[in-house]
Structures are given as structure tokens and as C-alpha cells.
Amino acid sequence: MDSKTEAEINEKFKSATNRLVLLDYDGTLVKHTAIPDMAKLPAEISDIIRKLVHNPQTEIFIITGRGHEDIDKFLNHIPINIIAEHGAMVKEDGVWRNQIIDNFEWKKTIIPILNQITVKCAESFIEEKYFSLTWHYRNADPDLGYASSRELIHLLEKEIQAFNLKILDGNKVVEILTNETGKGRAVKKLFEQNQYDFILSIGDDVTDEEMFEYFLQHSNAFTIKVGEGLTFARYKLNNIKEVASLLKQLSE
Ligand SMILES: [Mg+2]
Numbered sequence: 001m002d003s004k005t006e007a008e009i010n011e012k013f014k015s016a017t018n019r020l021v022l023l024d025y026d027g028t029l030v031k032h033t034a035i036p037d038m039a040k041l042p043a044e045i046s047d048i049i050r051k052l053v054h055n056p057q058t059e060i061f062i063i064t065g066r067g068h069e070d071i072d073k074f075l076n077h078i079p080i081n082i083i084a085e086h087g088a089m090v091k092e093d094g095v096w097r098n099q100i101i102d103n104f105e106w107k108k109t110i111i112p113i114l115n116q117i118t119v120k121c122a123e124s125f126i127e128e129k130y131f132s133l134t135w136h137y138r139n140a141d142p143d144l145g146y147a148s149s150r151e152l153i154h155l156l157e158k159e160i161q162a163f164n165l166k167i168l169d170g171n172k173v174v175e176i177l178t179n180e181t182g183k184g185r186a187v188k189k190l191f192e193q194n195q196y197d198f199i200l201s202i203g204d205d206v207t208d209e210e211m212f213e214y215f216l217q218h219s220n221a222f223t224i225k226v227g228e229g230l231t232f233a234r235y236k237l238n239n240i241k242e243v244a245s246l247l248k249q250l251s252e
Pocket of ligand 1: 204
């Protein structure tokens with residue numbers, strides 16, 4: 001992103017009267033860490049977010065695939081709204097609400113498949129969230145991890161159709177969840193309830209693409225992908241530091 005675009009975003013933000021800011025967490029506000037529990041929000045970003053939260057006429061959400069209790073640990077010192085588990089859980093005004101109806105029968109079929117791959121790929125592990133199952137390979141040997149992830153996706157294909165699930169093929173992670181969830185759907189729901197004249201949406205992973213794609217139809221949306229790769233986002237920032245710098249300008 002060039003400085004002209006940055007200035008334009010800042011100007012549009014300041015002159016808007018009903019703003020929506022959607023920020024992914026891992027890889028966008030904090031570095032991806034080998035141990036997910038270590039991904040604490042740096043004090044500097046924490047201060048910027050706090051200022052934005054108190055900015056009138058601004059609705060700000062952290063939008064993440066993390067489990068809702070998990071993300072709460074990092075953010076409970078800030079009165080911020082959160083969309084967790086790819087939209088399955090939403091926290092507004094301090095209250096968590098479930099957005100999805102699901103009996104989770106599918107987990108009984110999917111867990112053995114994940115176990116089968118985990119046994120073959122050292123240092124990989126399974127995380128069970130309320131609404132999804134996730135297989136992480138960030139600590140595994142990179143080549144074996146990637147190859148195993150392809151094998152896993154292949155094994156899952158049949159079950160995905162049978163149970164109406166979807167696979168998120170993310171950064172060193174494969175996540176299985178019901179088709180009703182996703183950041184794109186979560187964002188669409190917000191739009192059915194409100195009208196915004198400025199939208200800022202920032203994320204770094206494939207799970208954020210649904211959100212960027214949804215915003216293609218909104219001319220007042222600024223979508224930003226952090227890092228390299230093909231994207232539906234209109235703009236790119238190189239790293240977390242640049243995200244912090246942009247948000248800092250908006251918060252002042
Ligand atoms: Mg991310």
C-alpha cells in the first residue's frame with residue numbers, strides 16, 4: 001500500500017459517520033506463534049485498539065477462527081466485540097451468543113480420520129473447538145506436514161459432502177466446520193442489521209478471503225491482505241508493524 005492510499009483511508013475514516021472495522025487476530029495483530037497460547041496482544045496494539053473501541057460511530061470487531069474462550073483470554077481487558085470460531089460465536093456488549101444450530105454428529109466420523117493422520121505426522125495435533133475440528137501442523141516437519149495435509153484433505157472429501165461441512169485449508173492448519181459458518185457469512189449478517197459508510201477489513205489467511213470477496217460489491221470497503229499471496233483484497237500490507245501503523249493513524 002502506498003502512502004497516498006493510506007492517506008485516503010485515513011481521510012475517509014475521519015469523515016465517515018458509521019464505521020465498521022473488522023480485524024483478524026493471528027498474523028494480523030499478533031505474530032503466528034508455535035504455541036497458540038503465547039499470542040498475547042502487544043501493549044502498543046492493545047492501546048491503539050482501545051482508542052478505536054472508544055471512538056464514537058465506530059463498530060469494531062476482532063474476527064477470528066479461534067475458539068471463543070481462547071480469544072477471550074487475550075482480549076478480556078478491552079471492551080471489544082468479537083466474532084470467533086469463524087462466525088459461530090459472537091460477543092457483543094460483553095455477552096457471547098451462539099449463531100449456529102448443529103448437532104455435531106459429524107465429529108464422530110471426522111475425529112478418527114484426524115487421528116489417523118496425526119499418528120503419522122509427528123508434532124502435529126488436533127484441536128477441538130465447540131463448532132469445529134482443527135488439525136495443526138505448524139510444529140511438524142514442513143514437508144511431511146504439507147504432504148499429510150494433502151492426504152487429510154483427500155480423505156475428508158467424501159465426508160464433507162455427506163455432512164454438509166467445509167474445509168478451511170489455512171496456514172499450517174486444516175479446519176473442518178459446518179457449511180453455515182465462515183467469516184463471509186458472519187460479515188453478511190452484520191450488513192443485514194446495519195448500514196455502514198466506511199468499512200475496513202484486514203486479515204492474512206485464506207479464511208479472510210470470504211470476507212474480502214463479500215466486500216468486492218461495496219465501494220466504501222477497504223480490504224487489506226497482510227503478507228504475500230493471491231487475494232480478493234484491494235490492498236496489501238507487508239506485516240503486522242504496517243497494520244499497527246495504519247490503525248494508529250486512524251485512532252488519533
Ligand atoms: Mg490470521
